[in-house]
Amino acid sequence: MVTIRDVAKKSGVSVATVSRVLNETGYVHEDTRKKVMAAVEELKYSPNEVARSLFKKKSKLIGLLLPDITNPFFPQLARGVEDEMQREGYRLLFGNSDENAEKEMDYLNTFIQNNVVGIISATNNKTKTNYKDLSIPVVFLDRTSNDYPSVYADGKEGGRIAADEILKRGSKRITLLKGPAHIQPAQDRFQGALEVLSQSSVDFHVMTTTSFAFEDAEKWAKELFATYPDTDGVLASNDIVATAVLHEALRLGKSIPEDLQIIGFDDIPQSSLLFPPLSTIRQPAYEMGKEAAQLLVKIMNKEKIEQQHIQMPVTFIDRNTTRKVDTNG
Amino acid sequence: MVTIRDVAKKSGVSVATVSRVLNETGYVHEDTRKKVMAAVEELKYSPNEVARSLFKKKSKLIGLLLPDITNPFFPQLARGVEDEMQREGYRLLFGNSDENAEKEMDYLNTFIQNNVVGIISATNNKTKTNYKDLSIPVVFLDRTSNDYPSVYADGKEGGRIAADEILKRGSKRITLLKGPAHIQPAQDRFQGALEVLSQSSVDFHVMTTTSFAFEDAEKWAKELFATYPDTDGVLASNDIVATAVLHEALRLGKSIPEDLQIIGFDDIPQSSLLFPPLSTIRQPAYEMGKEAAQLLVKIMNKEKIEQQHIQMPVTFIDRNTTRKVDTNG
DNA sequence: AAACTATATGTAACCGTTTACACATATAAA
């Protein structure tokens, strides 16, 4: 390994001077700068980030904690974060928490132990873990918080829109799927939809689901049609659940969207590829990741923050699990 | 920040002793061990990995480089790697290369600068980047290599199986999609399929595609049916391309699998959710990630390696874009 | 009793950086 001392020796100056040219701090004569740079080139020296991090008590690392990268909503988020952080010269320490408090704490600890300078967390686990005594900035992603900066989509509005749209398109016996209780965004969506539905004159049922895994979703889909066979509209808590409902409905021979309308939530990439393509409420996942990264960078740079909480807009994506509505009507 | 010195002071011993109890090295009296542990508890001390890493010249970090986490094949791989590494006490430094040599080198550099102890790389970029003068173990994932340990699926066999199955099911005018030239696994699949097809008595065309992005795939799908309108069987280079072909075929009013059979490659999670569900050649992505992690850990521990190159089996997933074949026939 | 060995602990050097401080020279202001 080639160290700063090797560079110093080769260029005939002290390590302090080498450090100064590398970091562009303090005075250094143009001639020495050139000598040093030449030595750097020749030896292919690049500074040891670990040593740097130890002294400065800060690294170029940021911690990214997701529930599960395997859930199709998260790769987009992650990519948004990564692209932005990469642009800013930061690298990602990455972990999946599975919404498990112990795993979460574990990762948080190792983030700290590795001197990360900031954390982006998209977890929602029930026993709310302690982010309090973290001495570094945290921004929550896909999750609201009063105490911390956060970036999230307007779930409540999304719920309202979904309910509005399905109502506008004529569903009369709606089943509203309520996602896992500890996932705040799922509850927001539910509340928004509930608000609209309860002010309308249509019948509706609420059914609670407790995970977003596709296998579980399939079971609930079966249960849904067993319990409420005359449902003609489903507001799903996310696209995965919507997909399961869609499949089960097709299996039962229902015509979609004629017999049954379905609206999902998230607009994960595969939703447009389903048959029929899924109507859904879109969250701008990539942009959310990017936004979170930008917010964190600003906080780390101690810039003035106008908005601690960034709420991203949500849009209805009108595909084929909902009927067309007469725009003149 | 609480340091080892604070613990030493509180427990009335030297830092060396504290270090010894923490690392369970050297002799330490049971009574002092207890005193130290009590102080550790009380101060909530946990060692600074950066300092440790600096002295030992090795961290508990490993670098994971993927082409693009947003491509649905990779989250599974990543999760397999993560689960296994987490189990072994390693953390992941993560980056997307976009198959771009510069980005790749960039990440590789920062991996090294951060003292990672091993690297798992799933990149395939054309200007083969230099992994030679890396002083730490590398394992390639989803990529073959003579010089480095690697874990990959048997692409050639996969290609053969796909061709066999589509032939067995009666396609007579087959279009074989050849994936990007620099992606070795895609070439292997192509070669395998080509081998079988060229020994058969059916007509076939080869069409070259140059990326795996869905938007591009849609264009090729259109081009495919424009150029070879009577194609009755498509062997796609992966499930994304297969999905695009499927969509275009449906749009053109073809019945699937009656008019056209399609076989994909990878078995990404959404393939089973398409309509009709996609027949494909499955790569065990999660297991591949796991396997790669295990291999890397073994190498890092300098254990005897029986197999430098782990070829994972590939299986035909018989869903609904292929016809049923009479098992008695 | 002398010589070993095992157990237990502390001192200080080291890992590769950054930076406070000291020192030297050149230039400008008095």
Place this chain on the structure above:
DNA sequence: TTTATATGTGTAAACGGTTACATATAGTTT
């Protein structure tokens, strides 16, 4: 000419751990 200021560079002390080495005591062998 003296004094102040800007420029340029080096020495050495950190940062928070680990570990080689020294030292001390207790128990075992001869």
